[in-house]
Amino acid sequence: xxxxxxxxxxxxxxxxxxxxxxxxxxxxxxxxxxxxxxxxxxxxxxxxxxxxxxxxxxxxxxxxxxxxxxxxxxxxxxxxxxxxxxxxxxxxxxxxxx
Numbered sequence: 001x002x003x004x005x006x007x008x009x010x011x012x013x014x015x016x017x018x019x020x021x022x023x024x025x026x027x028x029x030x031x032x033x034x035x036x037x038x039x040x041x042x043x044x045x046x047x048x049x050x051x052x053x054x055x056x057x058x059x060x061x062x063x064x065x066x067x068x069x070x071x072x073x074x075x076x077x078x079x080x081x082x083x084x085x086x087x088x089x090x091x092x093x094x095x096x097x098x
Contacts (some may be wrong), residue, residue: 002030004061006052007094010036011046017046020070021049027094028059049074057081067091 006023007014012034017023021044026037037059041052049071056064056078058059063084069075070085094098 001063002028002059003063003065003097004028004056005058005065005094006039007036009067012094012098016067016093018067020064020068021052021064023052026052026056026059028061029097032098033086034098037083040041047073050077053077057083059083065091065097 005027006020007025007027007052008017010025014027021041024042026039028035039052040055041048044051050073053074060071061083063086064078065086065088067089069087075085
């Protein structure tokens with residue numbers, strides 16, 4: 001399973017971002033390995049969530065783990081594409097998922 005988490009830095013100690021569309025980075029966990037990507041939606045003047053969702057879908061992830069629900073457009077795009085969206089408000093750092 002390929003899991004994506006929005007994070008504030010490119011580190012396994014990274015804090016989980018409170019936001020999806022404007023998170024600076026995404027961490028992708030697959031087979032115990034972590035890869036980091038810049039979020040193209042982070043600096044968008046508008047439609048950050050949709051741009052972030054499109055990028056996430058291009059990565060082929062199965063699940064997205066968030067601290068807070070994504071906006072309606074981003075959440076809908078992910079769910080319509082078959083990506084599971086899990087909200088865990090208690091999640092603090094990426095290490096909690098590894």
